[in-house]
Amino acid sequence: MAFVSKGGGAEQQNETAGIGDPIDFDPFDDAVVKVHYDVTVWNFDQQAELSEAMAEALIPHGWDGTELVVPETHEERVDVIFERLEQELGPFPIVLEDDAESTEFNLDEWTDADRKVLTESLIESEVPFRWEGATVVVAADAEDAVDDLLDAIEAGELMTADESGANEPPQGTLSTIFLAADKLAKDPIDAKSRKQLIELNAIIDKKHPPYALAPRTWVGAVAGVDRIVKRIMVDADGHGDSDSDVIELAQELRSLLRPYV
Numbered sequence: 001m002a003f004v005s006k007g008g009g010a011e012q013q014n015e016t017a018g019i020g021d022p023i024d025f026d027p028f029d030d031a032v033v034k035v036h037y038d039v040t041v042w043n044f045d046q047q048a049e050l051s052e053a054m055a056e057a058l059i060p061h062g063w064d065g066t067e068l069v070v071p072e073t074h075e076e077r078v079d080v081i082f083e084r085l086e087q088e089l090g091p092f093p094i095v096l097e098d099d100a101e102s103t104e105f106n107l108d109e110w111t112d113a114d115r116k117v118l119t120e121s122l123i124e125s126e127v128p129f130r131w132e133g134a135t136v137v138v139a140a141d142a143e144d145a146v147d148d149l150l151d152a153i154e155a156g157e158l159m160t161a162d163e164s165g166a167n168e169p170p171q172g173t174l175s176t177i178f179l180a181a182d183k184l185a186k187d188p189i190d191a192k193s194r195k196q197l198i199e200l201n202a203i204i205d206k207k208h209p210p211y212a213l214a215p216r217t218w219v220g221a222v223a224g225v226d227r228i229v230k231r232i233m234v235d236a237d238g239h240g241d242s243d244s245d246v247i248e249l250a251q252e253l254r255s256l257l258r259p260y261v
Contacts, residue, residue, distance in 0.1 A: 025060030025061065025062055025070075025071060026062065027061075027062030027063065027064055027069035028062075028064070032071055032072075033071070033072040034069050034070065034071060034072060035069070035070050035071075035072050035074075035075045035078070036064070036067045036068070036069050037067060037068040037069075037070075037078070037082065038066065038067050039066055039067070039068060040066045040095070041092050041093040041094075041095055042066075042089075042092060046085075046089050046092075047066070049085060049089060050068065050081075050082075050085060053081050053084075053085060054068070054070075054078070054081065057077065057081060059074050059077055059078060059081075060074065061074075061078075091123050091124060091126065092123065093119075093122070093123050093129070094123075094126055094127065094128040094129070095128065095129075095130055096128040096129050096130045096137055096138065096139055097128075100128065100139060100140075101139070101140040101141075102137045102138060102139060102140055103137070103138055103139075103140050103142075103143045103146070104132075104135050104136070104137050104138075105135065105136050105138070105146065105150065106134065106135045107134050107135065107136060108133075108134035108135075110134070114153055114154075115131075115134070115136075117153050117158060118136065118149060118150070118153060119131075121149050121153075121158060121215075122136075122138070122146070122149070124211060125142075125145060125149070125214075127139060127142040127145065127146060128142070145214060148214050148215060148216045149214075149215060151215075151216065152215035152216060152219070156207070157206055157207050157215055157219055158207060158209075158215045168208055168209075168210055168211060169200075169203070169204045169205075169208065169209075169210055170203070173200060173204065173210060174210050174213065174221070174257060174260060174261055175261050176196055176200065177197070177200065177221060177224075177225060177253070177257060178253075178254060178257040178258070178260075178261045179193075180192075180193035180194075180196045180197050180250075181193075181197075181224070181228070181250040181251075181253040181254040181257070182250075182254050183250075184197075184228065184246055184247070184250035185247055185250040185251045185254055188242075188243040188244075188246035188247045188250070189243065194232050197225050197228055197229055197232075198229050198232065200225060201225050201226055201229040204222050204225065205222070206218065206219045206222040206223070213260060217256065217257075217260065220256050221253065221256060221257060224249065224252060224253035224256060225253070227249050228246060228249045228250060228253065231245045231246050231249060232246065
């Protein structure tokens with residue numbers, strides 16, 4: 001969400017003359033207790049959407065640079081608007097503060113396209129970061145997760161949808177895979193679970209993980225599904241009993257995904 005701060009006078013006047021009747025509001029009036037929403041990371045179109053939403057809701061407001069300023073008495077209504085817009089327009093970058101504990105990654109040998117993919121991935125993963133030239137500075141506690149992202153991008157396992165023409169897997173795919181693996185680990189000939197994994201194996205792509213899932217985990221999940229499907233097909237071709245192999249592979253896949261579902 002946008003950074004929020006409060007300030008202003010000790011006394012608060014009424015901001016509306018009546019329901020839906022806004023009065024003039026001066027964002028620099030020291031006599032009014034105000035709430036500031038820092039939307040520096042929002043682009044122009046997103047800020048325009050915010051201004052339009054405020055006007056439609058008849059909420060008194062003003063701008064101080066890239067900070068939206070509203071009377072404190074309207075804070076709850078504005079919070080609702082932010083929650084709605086962040087669901088529709090977000091996720092937004094989380095800016096790493098200058099004094100925050102951090103880790104640096106020098107990426108001066110990367111292409112602009114790869115740095116763009118990293119930026120999008122950091123935003124989606126909600127990792128606080130900032131760019132200093134070709135060096136990305138991230139929150140220290142996110143170092144391992146960012147390492148995974150860097151490895152995935154360098155390996156060509158992660159790219160934008162525009163670059164590959166593919167989209168994220170269907171909603172609920174991760175849960176479906178986990179439940180199917182859980183079932184096969186107990187009953188390797190369960191027809192429904194086998195069918196689910198065979199169908200998913202044809203459409204999931206290791207380069208396009210579900211939202212907010214670490215790329216390395218998704219690559220492992222895709223590979224796990226593929227291994228199970230191959231063993232199922234071996235059994236279907238009449239080349240032997242693969243039940244024990246399916247159980248072992250399903251147990252591995254289930255263990256991989258358990259922390260994420």
